[in-house]
Amino acid sequence: DGGITQSPKYLFRKEGQNVTLSCEQNLNHDAMYWYRQDPGQGLRLIYYSQIVNDFQKGDIAEGYSVSREKKESFPLTVTSAQKNPTAFYLCASTTTGFSNQPQHFGDGTRLSIL
Amino acid sequence: SQQGEEDPQALSIQEGENATMNCSYKTSINNLQWYRQNSGRGLVHLILIRSNEREKHSGRLRVTLDTSKKSSSLLITASRAADTASYFCATRMNNNAGNMLTFGGGTRLMVKP
Numbered sequence: 001d002g003g004i005t006q007s008p009k010y011l012f013r014k015e016g017q018n019v020t021l022s023c024e025q026n027l028n029h030d031a032m033y034w035y036r037q038d039p040g041q042g043l044r045l046i047y048y049s050q051i052v053n054d055f056q057k058g059d060i061a062e063g064y065s066v067s068r069e070k071k072e073s074f075p076l077t078v079t080s081a082q083k084n085p086t087a088f089y090l091c092a093s094t095t096t097g098f099s100n101q102p103q104h105f106g107d108g109t110r111l112s113i114l
Numbered sequence: 115s116q117q118g119e120e121d122p123q124a125l126s127i128q129e130g131e132n133a134t135m136n137c138s139y140k141t142s143i144n145n146l147q148w149y150r151q152n153s154g155r156g157l158v159h160l161i162l163i164r165s166n167e168r169e170k171h172s173g174r175l176r177v178t179l180d181t182s183k184k185s186s187s188l189l190i191t192a193s194r195a196a197d198t199a200s201y202f203c204a205t206r207m208n209n210n211a212g213n214m215l216t217f218g219g220g221t222r223l224m225v226k227p
Binding site: 094 | 144145147149154155156157158159162164202204213214215216217218219220222
């Protein structure tokens with residue numbers, strides 16, 4: 001079955017440590033997105049990518065980095081510069097060029113501070 | 115900043131009752147989408163309504179869009195305990211080249227058996 005896989009489901013970060021969240025999709029989608037969700041809140045866009053080797057900052061990119069070396073993969077690194085990383089992180093994908101297609105989401109990674 | 119604001123933030127009803135959630139937004143849109151999120155899970159797309167549409171149905175879901183008031187509503191009829199979840203509206207703006215969505219804060223729905 002096609003879908004988006006995020007791993008790990010839970011992740012713990014120590015002070016000063018960078019951690020990387022994985023997102024893989026087999027939907028053949030060109031566009032991929034990373035969102036941050038704080039408790040009881042909506043989603044905020046961190047980064048997005050419309051095509052391999054290209055990505056753009058979203059609303060809250062500071063302290064995060066991404067890469068898009070393969071169409072299927074869009075990993076997110078939470079760097080030590082992100083001082084409040086505790087949140088639920090969601091990855092999504094969709095087709096490009098069609099404005100009326102929904103986004104498909106993974107089941108998220110919950111990041112906490114040790 | 116969030117484009118959409120949802121009302122109410124939380125809603126508790128009995129099984130069999132209808133649930134109505136509202137979403138307001140600020141700028142002109144290409145389409146508006148509703149998503150559902152079960153606790154600790156990702157979002158699942160429910161329904162999309164284009165800016166030139168006024169009403170759309172999907173099973174027990176009915177969505178309306180009023181572009182003059184910049185608002186939308188989601189109605190779930192004959193609710194079930196399994197409908198308990200958070201519901202989010204998301205808007206795609208007209209000048210959006212990246213197919214990006216802006217999400218509201220969500221409505222947490224609890225359906226009591």
